[in-house]
Amino acid sequence: MQNQLAACTKALESSEELLETANQTLEGAENHDFHQAAKQIKDSVTMAPAFRLSLKAKVSDNMSHLMVDFAQERRMLQSLKFLPVPSAPEIDMAESLVADNCVTLAWRMPDEDSKIDHYVLEYRKTNFEGPPRVKEDQPWMVIEGIKQTEYTLTGEGLGGHLLTAAPPAGASGLTVPRAPSPAFMFRLDASTCHQNLKVEELSVEWDAMGGKVNPPPPHTHDRGVPTPQGSRGSAGDTLIDGGDHYWEVRYDRDSKAFGVGVAYRTLGKFDQLGKTSSSWCVHLNNWLQVSFTAKHNNKAKALDVPVPDCIGVYCIFPEGFLSFYNARTKQLLHTFKARFTQPVLPAFMVWCGSFHVYSGLQVPSTVKCLQKRN
Known part of the structure; x- marks a missing residue:
């Protein structure tokens, strides 16, 4: 279905360009060159790659105007059905946990949706509470293909940073507080x-x-x-x-x-x-x-x-x-x-x-x- 939609879109764009060229050619043609110009236009339209897919170009008997039949494409576009956008997941604060250098994030859907195949989790470390800041250096990390409605993040230094995280589909961000016990940060001299x-x-x-x-x-x-x-x-x-x-x-x-x-x-x-x-x-x-x-x-x-x-x-x-x-x-x-x-x-x-x-x-x-x- 996506290929058909792309083909229709490409054909429509090509038709607009060809029709504009045809009008310019016809307006500039002298009477004795009119029939020759119309024939060139018909050949161009017929041989255009986009039109060879399904569109049919037609020229009137006296070659006074050019027509393109979009009936099949109209039917294809009208028959397309799009899945509804799922609701944004909601963070379940009661089930989310920060402990032992791990952060477990849990979320739930406000409405049951059997068509959801997987979730995508984005997170990054930060030293500031609230929404992300433009000048922060920590990149967003992405975890894809999560089948369940929870995920546990483990790694060095999670206890020493705030963690900004969000499930997919436009859910609002979540700032996870620092771990309850202090984190000892140091480097080697x-x-x-x-x-x-x-x-x-x-x-x-x-x-x-x-x-x-x-x-x-x-x-x-x-x-x-x-x-x-x-x-x-x-x-x-x-x-x-x-x-x-x-x-x-x-x-x-x-x-x-x-x-x-x-x-x-x-x-x-x-x-x-x-x-x-x-x-x-x-x-x-x-x-x-x-x-x-x-x-x-x-x-x-x-x-x-x-x-x-x-x-x-x-x-x-x-x-x-x-x-x-x-x-x-x-x-x-x-x-x-x-x-x-x-x-x-x-x-x-x-x-x-x-x-x-x-x-x-x-x-x-x-x-x-x-x-x-x-």
Whole structure:
């Protein structure tokens, strides 16, 4: 039906152009050229690609005027039937949920409509409430082919942003509030990492050729306090001085060594993570034989648990708890009970490998429950 409609439209447009040309030709023709001009017009109309589809061109006996029969096209257009536009879906706020770094959106149709085949969901992150703003940089993301009347969005940083979303068919937008628990946002400080590490925002890769013969002097924060530049180490750029915070890190299982934890910013440039009283971490050693330990103040405790490829770090600063979880299964790996005397920074260490950090996450409800229980 769509092809027929397109053909009719094309034919109508061609007929208008040809008729206009015919009128101009007839008006400019002399009497003795009249019949020849009319014959040329008839041939042009008859041979036009659009008219060869179905339209019939006719010329009167005395060739005084040109006619085109649109009867068949009129019948085709009159027989077309268009489906009604469906009503806009309505957001079901009671069934929509923000939890565990996920946003579940639910909607319903105001009227039953059996002809709806699927839905399309558009959303984007924003730091502003209300309607979208022109200068916002976050692009709209599109999810097509949703068969149900709900969809769960998961991903890094959903807990740290407002979320503007809308179901299809012209439904009004919805601004989903930030998650109830605070999201800890940070980036890796490339200027203070070890010289053999290549840092790109939240990704770190070991670069054996990145070292220099004469290492640069340690960078300092305000008031001349050295930043954590432990051996093969990297630190976050945001201090933790209160509250509870959660982040995750996924590392390359082929890394020769890997560590994740927290440290005071007074950690020395060549101090290794977990070997001083100013740092706490879990450490994986793949060199010669595999060992997985919790380390602090140069003391190591072997962890008799499967080594995960993604580790969740949960820091409750006021109470001095630092817990490590299997980010996939939420199994507790180890908990330090410390007395933090100054703010801490997320800290990492890798040798001959790589890792990626996920910040801006809510504290998963499972982790909160396990922490209380333990």
